[in-house]
Amino acid sequence: MALVEVTPTVREALTSAASLSYREAEDFAQEDWVPWPTLLQALRTIRKAKRGDAHEDGEGAHDDEDVHDDEGEGGPWLQDVCRDAKLCYPSPEPKPGRNPELVKRLEKIRADLEERKYADMVKDIEPTSTQEKGGYEYMSSYRDQLGLGLNTVAVMGSLFAFGYYVSLKVTGGEGEGEVVPLCCGLVGAFAGLLLETFLFMLRSDTRERTAGRSRGKPVVGPATKVKLKEQ
Structure with missing residues (x-):
């Protein structure tokens, strides 16, 4: 008025x-x-x-x-x-603020809509159903674990054989017989296990850093946690 x-x-x-x-x-x-x-x-x-x-x-x-x-x-x-x-002309009365709970619900609904749009965009690239996607991730993880186990066994066996035969050449099989070569082989196998463990930590740390960079979030991997504890 x-x-x-x-x-x-x-x-x-x-x-x-x-x-x-x-x-x-x-x-x-x-x-x-x-x-x-x-x-x-x-x-x-x-x-x-x-x-x-x-x-x-x-x-x-x-x-x-x-x-x-x-x-x-x-x-x-x-x-x-x-x-x-x-x-x-008097200024109109300010509109009352929105309910915080309603704002949170709207944000959640908006996030769900964005996820659905993204899923529609990549449905031809990634597995569509949750079951197929879970099976795909399981098989990928299974292959990674199997490959890691076989690689670890191969490295430990190689270093065990290397330590065993090197010890035989050095000692000539004298003295304690096969005790010293066997101990050297076990030391080599244990060194191989430590080496594979360290390489696994480096690979996991690199993979998590790459995934975190793609999402725009910093990720602390296993190797990084070990370094922080040492500091």
Whole structure:
């Protein structure tokens, strides 16, 4: 609702209307602003009193035809009263903030929609169903573990044989017989196990770092954890 600045002319009109039993005009006569409908009704009250028309009461604030009519006698008229006055439109009330729980639900729904869109985009590349995807990941993990186990056994066997035969060549099979070569072979196998364990930690750390970089998140791998503990 628009407000009209209370200039001396507007205040005079409101005071005149208040003297004619229009109490609402009296409330705004000493204010700086008056509502537009109140001013319109005040002018109608004054003109009705001047014309002596007792049947014009209750026309309503939205009937502006008689307010802007310059023909005939009577007055005061709106264009004369508001000549130097300013109009003011109050700012709308701020909207209430959203419920935090509702915001969280909307974010969750938005994240689910994005995941569905991504799944639709890559459905021709990756396994579509959860069962197929789980089986694919299981087979991949199974092959990795099998390959790691075979590689570890091969390295340990190779180093065991290397230590055993080197010890035989050095000692010539004398003394304790096969005890020393056997111990050297076991030491070589244990060294191979340690070597494969260290290489496995490096590969896992590199793989997790690569996956974390693709997701944009830092990942701490096994080798990194060991280094942090040592520090």
